Amino acid sequence: MNGFHPRRRQVAVSVTGLIVLAVLWAMLWGDPHPGTIAAGVLIGAVTVFLLPMPRIGFHGRLHPWGAFVLLVKFHIDLVQASWQVSKLAFRFGYTPRGGIIGVKLRRANDLTMTSVAQISALVPGTIVVDAHRLTGTLYLHVLDLDLAGGAEQVRQDTLELEARVLRALAPREELERLGLVRARRRDTGKKEVSQ
Amino acid sequence: MNWSQLADVVAAILLLLGSLLTLVAGVGILRFPDLLARIHAGTKPQVLGLVLVLSAEALRVRSWPVLGMLIVVVIFQFLTIPVAAHMVGRGGYRTEQLDRDLLVVDDLRDDMMAATRAETKPPSYDD
Numbered sequence: 001m002n003g004f005h006p007r008r009r010q011v012a013v014s015v016t017g018l019i020v021l022a023v024l025w026a027m028l029w030g031d032p033h034p035g036t037i038a039a040g041v042l043i044g045a046v047t048v049f050l051l052p053m054p055r056i057g058f059h060g061r062l063h064p065w066g067a068f069v070l071l072v073k074f075h076i077d078l079v080q081a082s083w084q085v086s087k088l089a090f091r092f093g094y095t096p097r098g099g100i101i102g103v104k105l106r107r108a109n110d111l112t113m114t115s116v117a118q119i120s121a122l123v124p125g126t127i128v129v130d131a132h133r134l135t136g137t138l139y140l141h142v143l144d145l146d147l148a149g150g151a152e153q154v155r156q157d158t159l160e161l162e163a164r165v166l167r168a169l170a171p172r173e174e175l176e177r178l179g180l181v182r183a184r185r186r187d188t189g190k191k192e193v194s195q
Numbered sequence: 196m197n198w199s200q201l202a203d204v205v206a207a208i209l210l211l212l213g214s215l216l217t218l219v220a221g222v223g224i225l226r227f228p229d230l231l232a233r234i235h236a237g238t239k240p241q242v243l244g245l246v247l248v249l250s251a252e253a254l255r256v257r258s259w260p261v262l263g264m265l266i267v268v269v270i271f272q273f274l275t276i277p278v279a280a281h282m283v284g285r286g287g288y289r290t291e292q293l294d295r296d297l298l299v300v301d302d303l304r305d306d307m308m309a310a311t312r313a314e315t316k317p318p319s320y321d322d
Contacts, residue, residue: 027267030260078246081239082216089223089236095297096232100288102302121277122242127234128277129284130303139303141284143227143235151300 017053018044066167070119073164077123084124088144096144100129101151103158106178107166108136115165120158124148202254209251216244229294230287238280242272 018041025040026032088096105113110133117128117138125148126140140158142148148157163180175181223236249265287293288303295301 024267027263030264078239078243082219082243085223085235085239086216086219089219089226089240092226095228097297097299098232099298099300100303101300102306117281118274118277121238121280122273124239127231127238127284128281129231129288132306137306139306141231141234143232145299 014048014052017048020044021047061171062169063167066164067169070164070168074119074123077119081122081124084147085143088147097146098142099145099151100139100141101154103138103140103155105136105138105162106159107162107170107174108134112162112165112170113138115169116158116162119161119165123157123161125154126158199257202257206251206254209247209254213244213247213251216240216247220244228297230292231284232297234280234284238276242276245269245272 021044022037022040025043026036029036088094105116113131113133113136117131120126120138120140121128125142125144128138129141130139131137132139138158140154142151142154145151145154148154166175166178166180170180172181217240220236220241223240224233227233227236246269249269253262253265
């Protein structure tokens with residue numbers, strides 16, 4: 001798709017958006033009847049036309065293995081986070097003492113920052129209070145600093161989360177530059193085939 | 196015990212666990228000391244609780260259209276709850292709806308104060 005004229009690419013992107021919206025619509029109605037799909041396409045077209053979204057600038061490639069690891073770890077983290085908050089909620093007579101910690105991400109890219117911010121709201125200990133787009137800094141509120149193992153530990157955990165996000169969707173050169181290539185063997189074989 | 200009975204038992208367990216987590220979220224919101232801490236209770240146990248309840252429903256109803264619908268609901272929960280939490284947290288922080296005594300560190304205030312200082316200070320060309 002890279003050789004396309006920029007306007008053509010824009011059209012391709014909104015057609016993808018249209019298809020996604022139509023599929024979502026059909027899934028919500030729970031029935032793939034032609035009428036439902038037609039209505040989905042119509043409503044999707046109106047949505048895409050009236051509420052154009054800014055381009056996200058996705059230059060990477062979805063790495064299936066990285067995405068799988070990210071998803072599995074996210075669900076484990078979600079369970080742990082819920083358990084942690086539950087324990088604190090029933091620890092009567094104890095007041096959690098938190099803090100707001102700034103974490104500077106490696107890659108100040110909209111997609112990476114948004115993904116990390118989204119996921120960090122559901123993993124143990126943190127929610128995003130503020131984000132600084134230019135420096136790529138996330139400000140995370142930690143529910144209980146002692147429980148989270150201190151500010152440094154939170155920074156390290158968040159950077160690990162970012163590494164997982166990058167392994168799932170950053171371009172290969174970027175991963176190499178950041179020294180994040182771990183699953184090398186598995187990927188080189190695949191790269192030849194897919195290109 | 197056949198498969199559908201097994202699915203029903205698992206669904207019952209998931210339903211109970213999910214309800215329990217929703218209860219925990221409520222207790223957390225009541226018990227935690229300030230806005231930022233309460234958002235934690237309103238995000239994690241609440242989302243997982245809902246996911247468990249919906250999984251229970253999928254196991255009990257066992258129909259593809261319903262499964263598709265539930266998956267869409269879960270995806271939108273994962274997407275919207277963090278955004279909602281962030282908006283409440285950011286608004287609360289900027290309007291000082293928080294208990295400063297409970298914060299051990301606050302990098303955001305430090306950075307914001309540094310930014311304000313840098314803006315108000317007359318530019319110095321020495322450095």
